[in-house]
Amino acid sequence: MPYHKVPHWTPDNGLEVLTFGLGGETFALEAGIVREILDMMPVTMVPGADALAASVINFRGRIVPLADLRGSFGMEAHAATADSRIIVIELDMDGAPILIGLTADRVDEVTVLHAGDAEEAPVIGMRWPREHVRCLVRRGGDVVVLPDLAALFSRLTARGGEPVSVH
Amino acid sequence: MSGPGSGEDPTAAFRIEAGELLEQVEQGLLDLEHRLDDMNLVNAVFRGLHTLKGSGAMFGFDALAAFTHHCESAFDRVRKGDVRATPELVSVILSAADHMRALVDGDAPAAHGQAILDRLAGAVDAAAGGGAPVPAPAPRKQGWALSFRLPPDAMANGTSPLALLDELRELGEATIVATFDKVPTLDDLNPGHCFVGWDCTLIGDISREAIEDVFLFVMDDMEITITPLAVEEAEAEVAATPEHASVTMDAPVAANDTTPRGASANRSQGEHVRVPAERLDELMDRVGELVIAQSRLSQLAGNGHDLSLRSVSEEIERLAGEMRDTMMILRMVPVSTLFGRFRRLIHDLANETGKAIELVTEGETTEVDKTVIERLFDPLVHIIRNSCDHGLEKAADRIAAGKSASGVIRLSAHQAGGEVLITITDDGRGIDVERVRAKAEANGLIQPGQVVSEDELLGLIFHPGFSTAAQVTNLSGRGVGMDVVKRTIESLRGSIDVKSVSGQGSTITLRIPLTLAIIEGLLVRVGEGRYVIPLAAVEECLELSLEEDLRSRGRSIITLRERLVPFLRLRDLFETGTKPDTYQKIVVVGTGAERVGLVVDQIVGNHQTVIKAMSPLHRNVAAFAGATILGDGSVALILDIAQLIALSQPREERRLAAG
Numbered sequence: 001m002p003y004h005k006v007p008h009w010t011p012d013n014g015l016e017v018l019t020f021g022l023g024g025e026t027f028a029l030e031a032g033i034v035r036e037i038l039d040m041m042p043v044t045m046v047p048g049a050d051a052l053a054a055s056v057i058n059f060r061g062r063i064v065p066l067a068d069l070r071g072s073f074g075m076e077a078h079a080a081t082a083d084s085r086i087i088v089i090e091l092d093m094d095g096a097p098i099l100i101g102l103t104a105d106r107v108d109e110v111t112v113l114h115a116g117d118a119e120e121a122p123v124i125g126m127r128w129p130r131e132h133v134r135c136l137v138r139r140g141g142d143v144v145v146l147p148d149l150a151a152l153f154s155r156l157t158a159r160g161g162e163p164v165s166v167h
Numbered sequence: 168m169s170g171p172g173s174g175e176d177p178t179a180a181f182r183i184e185a186g187e188l189l190e191q192v193e194q195g196l197l198d199l200e201h202r203l204d205d206m207n208l209v210n211a212v213f214r215g216l217h218t219l220k221g222s223g224a225m226f227g228f229d230a231l232a233a234f235t236h237h238c239e240s241a242f243d244r245v246r247k248g249d250v251r252a253t254p255e256l257v258s259v260i261l262s263a264a265d266h267m268r269a270l271v272d273g274d275a276p277a278a279h280g281q282a283i284l285d286r287l288a289g290a291v292d293a294a295a296g297g298g299a300p301v302p303a304p305a306p307r308k309q310g311w312a313l314s315f316r317l318p319p320d321a322m323a324n325g326t327s328p329l330a331l332l333d334e335l336r337e338l339g340e341a342t343i344v345a346t347f348d349k350v351p352t353l354d355d356l357n358p359g360h361c362f363v364g365w366d367c368t369l370i371g372d373i374s375r376e377a378i379e380d381v382f383l384f385v386m387d388d389m390e391i392t393i394t395p396l397a398v399e400e401a402e403a404e405v406a407a408t409p410e411h412a413s414v415t416m417d418a419p420v421a422a423n424d425t426t427p428r429g430a431s432a433n434r435s436q437g438e439h440v441r442v443p444a445e446r447l448d449e450l451m452d453r454v455g456e457l458v459i460a461q462s463r464l465s466q467l468a469g470n471g472h473d474l475s476l477r478s479v480s481e482e483i484e485r486l487a488g489e490m491r492d493t494m495m496i497l498r499m500v501p502v503s504t505l506f507g508r509f510r511r512l513i514h515d516l517a518n519e520t521g522k523a524i525e526l527v528t529e530g531e532t533t534e535v536d537k538t539v540i541e542r543l544f545d546p547l548v549h550i551i552r553n554s555c556d557h558g559l560e561k562a563a564d565r566i567a568a569g570k571s572a573s574g575v576i577r578l579s580a581h582q583a584g585g586e587v588l589i590t591i592t593d594d595g596r597g598i599d600v601e602r603v604r605a606k607a608e609a610n611g612l613i614q615p616g617q618v619v620s621e622d623e624l625l626g627l628i629f630h631p632g633f634s635t636a637a638q639v640t641n642l643s644g645r646g647v648g649m650d651v652v653k654r655t656i657e658s659l660r661g662s663i664d665v666k667s668v669s670g671q672g673s674t675i676t677l678r679i680p681l682t683l684a685i686i687e688g689l690l691v692r693v694g695e696g697r698y699v700i701p702l703a704a705v706e707e708c709l710e711l712s713l714e715e716d717l718r719s720r721g722r723s724i725i726t727l728r729e730r731l732v733p734f735l736r737l738r739d740l741f742e743t744g745t746k747p748d749t750y751q752k753i754v755v756v757g758t759g760a761e762r763v764g765l766v767v768d769q770i771v772g773n774h775q776t777v778i779k780a781m782s783p784l785h786r787n788v789a790a791f792a793g794a795t796i797l798g799d800g801s802v803a804l805i806l807d808i809a810q811l812i813a814l815s816q817p818r819e820e821r822r823l824a825a826g
Contacts, residue, residue, distance in 0.1 A: 044802040045696060046788055047741035053784045056794060058802050061456045063794040065782040098783055156784045 007134060007146060013115035019144060020087060020104035023075030028137070028144045029089060031110050035099065038086040050156055057101055059088055066101040072152055073128040073145075081105065091149055093157050100153065113137045113144065181226040185271045188219045189264050190507070196257050196264070197510045203252045206376070212260070213242040214383060219267065221325075231270040234280050238263050241291050249295060256290040259283065261514070310339070310371060311378060315391040316349070316364035323359060326385050332365070334381045339371025368396065444537065447498055454487075454494045455777035459796045461487040462775070466799070491775075495536075499681075502580045502589070503531035505540050509551060513576060516555040523562055523573030524555055533580040535587050539679055542659055543589070546652040550591050550675055551576060553649070558595030558673055568670065570594065582681070586661075586703065589677040598667040600624050625665040629653035657809055660701070660792060688795070688805065690774040691754065691767040694743025697803040699776050699795055700765065704756040704808045711751040711766055725764060727755065734764030735811070740790075756808050763812050778805060 007015050007030070017028035036059075043055040043066055052072060053065040066086065070077055083106040090097050114137075121133040134146040192215040199208045216239040224232035238260055244250040263283050269275035313335075317328060335341050346364040350356070369378070378393055379386065461483050468480035506528045513526040535543075559565075559574035566572055577592040600621055607613045607627045629649045656663045660680050667673035680686065680703065688699035689708075711734075715725065724731050734753055738745065745768075753764040776795040781788070792807035 042801045046785055048790055049785055049788045056802050058796050058800055063779045065784040
């Protein structure tokens with residue numbers, strides 16, 4: 001199932017997601033957009049790139065940007081651990097699918113969230129920008145965050161800021 | 168990704184075929200415009216139209232078939248000499264070809280078609296009056312011995328052997344004998360195939376062309392020998408026996424004049440395979456990955472002491488290299504496919520502007536990667552339009568300036584090292600440097616009175632700020648400026664250069680790498696990162712000694728063979744936060760006239776680089792042209808030299824200001 005701004009709940013109000021931990025929070029992504037989960041691997045920094053996607057990895061011969069959501073959610077960066085993983089997702093940007101790797105402190109499980117437990121992000125009480133969140137879903141006394149990846153990454157794909165070469 | 172090839176829509180295949188046929192017809196017509204009495208061209212155009220009509224009807228494009236029929240009929244009359252080929256006729260058929268294209272695409276207004284047909288009728292009537300018969304090639308008095316054999320599947324393709332034989336009989340007194348030597352045994356006999364061959368003696372005043380005309384549509388695939396009968400044989404009894412004919416063919420004197428059309432045509436045409444471009448791209452990707460895997464293997468083999476592993480690795484290295492080269496050749500297409508498309512443009516521009524314009528092309532056999540060709544089309548259209556619109560003068564002005572009445576646009580291509588140079592030259596009035604300057608000053612690109620060399624001024628026409636508001640050159644309202652041309656060329660890792668001589672015309676030179684997929688690169692290390700510098704840009708490498716480094720802190724300029732060359736510390740630019748190596752190196756790279764040194768920590772060596780595109784998420788990171796995968800599987804970024812220099816200039820200026 002492709003990615004949508006508003007989660008597409010199934011007729012029985014479910015949503016199959018992959019949950020993963022990052023900076024002490026639990027995030028969830030539609031399971032349909034996840035391509036592969038990789039162990040940590042050597043990354044190559046891209047000088048001058050935005051902190052959201054500051055490096056690239058070799059994913060089966062393709063150059064895939066590695067995104068770290070921590071900065072966008074006001075979390076401290078820290079070194080990878082044995083539980084760290086890279087979640088490769090496919091996201092439609094400007095009509096074309098692109099592959100993006102997301103760093104995760106740990107990958108939990110594929111599970112089903114229920115529409116009845118979902119709430120819009122509250123206006124106060126959150127330490128991260130509201131527009132980075134699609135919704136929050138209560139689950140077993142905890143809260144799962146559905147990040148708005150399209151909004152996060154569209155900032156990077158927007159044209160502009162191109163250097164003007166002057167002779 | 169959808170499965171390639173499977174279940175392709177047959178009408179899609181027809182559309183492709185129709186596009187190519189129309190292309191051929193158009194090229195034929197454009198040639199015909201200059202050589203109105205060239206019967207080969209007339210025949211080629213006729214054949215193209217005929218085939219288009221036939222396959223159009225077969226695939227249900229009835230409107231197309233009906234429309235094409237009229238044009239074909241008109242050309243048939245030209246072919247038969249009833250009607251002269253006139254410029255008007257050629258021009259009508261050219262617009263008819265456009266209409267056919269629209270019919271193929273299914274968006275043609277019917278009234279338009281009728282208007283063209285009316286014009287066609289007028290043109291034919293005009294041309295028919297007093298039409299001098301086409302000079303017929305010298306006829307042979309004696310007669311001909313033919314021996315021919317149709318392709319086995321000729322009947323399946325709609326060729327009737329009997330109809331061909333009848334046509335032969337119409338030419339003259341014919342004695343036709345069937346030969347059955349190739350008929351297989353009953354077990355192997357395919358009843359749908361034609362296994363019969365024919366020997367024929369034709370007596371009469373018949374030209375070779377007339378005979379070839381009979382086989383016009385099957386000539387390319389069939390075996391045929393056409394031999395003039397020796398004089399004595401023509402004088403002999405008319406009822407020449409087939410044995411006679413075959414003897415003639417075997418005679419060595421006759422063999423000289425034999426035309427093995429079938430054989431040569433097969434050699435040139437039969438071996439072509441049409442492959443969808445995506446499959447080539449996929450194959451290219453695989454080859455790219457193979458090259459990467461191979462370099463990992465040779466690294467492993469180099470580290471170990473296993474001699475047999477090493478020899479296998481070397482073998483694979485050689486094979487992978489050869490495969491890569493072959494792959495490159497597969498993707499190469501001659502630039503004639505590109506240049507050919509401009510003949511029509513020039514034709515139309517000449518009509519539009521009312522100027523006489525001649526297109527001269529050179530070096531059309533130069534081959535370039537097909538992706539490059541595709542992406543060059545738009546920039547070239549733009550440059551050519553510009554030259555025609557603004558470079559070339561009206562005929563009266565040209566004559567006044569002592570030039571020939573018709574302006575010349577010269578398109579030439581030639582290969583130089585790993586690059587192809589495409590030059591577009593016009594012999595018009597040249598670019599008015601003073602007006603460029605005035606415009607640039609008005610737009611704030613340069614300060615009034617600033618000292619700027621002429622080359623730099625000309626370079627300003629590619630500046631984005633230049634092609635906004637009212638321009639020096641009104642770019643035909645196409646909404647793109649020369650800055651777009653420049654950007655496209657740079658995205659191909661190419662460069663663009665303008666020269667102009669007032670009153671004599673201007674020359675725009677595009678330098679484009681032959682291929683986009685693989686380049687030779689110099690692998691360097693900066694801090695902990697590894698980067699690839701395209702080898703084509705590298706001029707030399709030298710050491711930056713410690714004292715030179717310290718001394719140059721403030722100015723970042725070295726003296727290289729009595730020239731000052733600025734340099735950039737990539738370590739600073741990339742903010743690696745590492746300490747410099749003791750023995751840093753400077754890689755001097757050149758972009759056009761500019762040279763710049765890039766300070767790196769270490770030169771690792773040459774690296775055969777398969778270029779991979781950067782993700783759209785890194786679209787705004789200008790310093791890199793792409794990335795590649797190294798032998799150990801890690802990623803190295805490929806430096807975009809031109810962008811890097813542009814990017815670093817403010818930084819260098821800041822440093823100078825601060826220093």
